[in-house]
Amino acid sequence: MSTPEHVEGRAYDAPPPPSPGVPRASVELSLAPHAAPQHDEDGPDQQAGEIGPTGRALRFTPDPVPVAQHGPAKILAVCNQKGGVGKTTSTINLGASLAEYGRKVLLVDFDPQGALSVGLGIHPHQLDNTIYNVIMERAVGVQDVIMETGVEDMHLLPSNIDLSAAEIQLVSEVGREHTLVRTLRPVIDQYDYVLVDCQPSLGLLTVNALAAADGVLIPLECEFFSLRGVALLIDTIEKVRERLNPKLDITGILATMYDPRTLHSREVMARVVEAFGDIVFDTVINRTVRFPETTVAGEPITKWAPRSAGAKAYRALAREVIAR
Ligand SMILES: Nc1ncnc2c1ncn2[C@@H]1O[C@H](COP(=O)(O)OP(=O)(O)O)[C@@H](O)[C@H]1O
Numbered sequence: 001m002s003t004p005e006h007v008e009g010r011a012y013d014a015p016p017p018p019s020p021g022v023p024r025a026s027v028e029l030s031l032a033p034h035a036a037p038q039h040d041e042d043g044p045d046q047q048a049g050e051i052g053p054t055g056r057a058l059r060f061t062p063d064p065v066p067v068a069q070h071g072p073a074k075i076l077a078v079c080n081q082k083g084g085v086g087k088t089t090s091t092i093n094l095g096a097s098l099a100e101y102g103r104k105v106l107l108v109d110f111d112p113q114g115a116l117s118v119g120l121g122i123h124p125h126q127l128d129n130t131i132y133n134v135i136m137e138r139a140v141g142v143q144d145v146i147m148e149t150g151v152e153d154m155h156l157l158p159s160n161i162d163l164s165a166a167e168i169q170l171v172s173e174v175g176r177e178h179t180l181v182r183t184l185r186p187v188i189d190q191y192d193y194v195l196v197d198c199q200p201s202l203g204l205l206t207v208n209a210l211a212a213a214d215g216v217l218i219p220l221e222c223e224f225f226s227l228r229g230v231a232l233l234i235d236t237i238e239k240v241r242e243r244l245n246p247k248l249d250i251t252g253i254l255a256t257m258y259d260p261r262t263l264h265s266r267e268v269m270a271r272v273v274e275a276f277g278d279i280v281f282d283t284v285i286n287r288t289v290r291f292p293e294t295t296v297a298g299e300p301i302t303k304w305a306p307r308s309a310g311a312k313a314y315r316a317l318a319r320e321v322i323a324r
């Protein structure tokens, strides 16, 4: 006979499995956003000429001049095949900062995980139409699917898990790499920037983003292994430039999740600057819990903690992007 500790191989004090027919209390997995932080840390303002976190003197970036007319948009693909490097966070916060500078911005969620949509407080699985329907159904126009966000002049083309089917369905299509550019064409004149949040792979969706883009913005986590994948990414960008999209350029490499207190972060930063030189943005995004908080709050850091160092950093990035 087995002792009570070994009944059905369970640990002695493990809870019994739910008996069939007895409803279990559903588990509330969502987090309620806290009130906006009280101690909204006021990050330092850095001046041109000062030595920045990249170890170089900060280049002068002028304050963006207001635009009188909008469009045609510059399309930027936010791309890195590694997950969790800050693509989605950078798309939302760069977009919101560009909008603060009076630019009209369209964010394109091009990841079936829909994290960009979630980060803007939208539940993408509840949407009837997403970018998937625009791509696959002639009757659905891109204007019908674009949504407003909590940020004025920043719109969203949402996605959800349906988009993962598009990747498979597109394989047999003629001109499959140019699907996104065709999708965006009707609205391109209405925006100044279109930011495409790519999925963490170099598959067909990402190739579509690269084929549509004028520039690529590469977020790079300040961590040793993150350097390894970049060579492959740059190789892919070069192939797309040669075969599909001659105008494609690398707009810049953005160091993210930087922790100035660790030697490791500083060493990786030095390697990145050594390897990629001037295309590394002067702006560096520090690691801070503010960013995960903004996802829960469903808004960009520029609204959630407008005076925080993180908000200031993305505004500085927007100034660099406008100047490039
Ligand atoms: N600078 C940062 N500091 C701390 N956490 C961050 C930072 N940037 C992003 N995060 C968090 O890291 C996770 C991954 O970021 P995300 O932008 O979703 O990456 P990706 O889109 O590349 O997968 C998210 O939980 C996000 O809130």
Ligand SMILES: [Mg+2]
Pocket: 087, 088, 089, 111, 115, 116, 197, 198
């Ligand atoms: Mg993402």
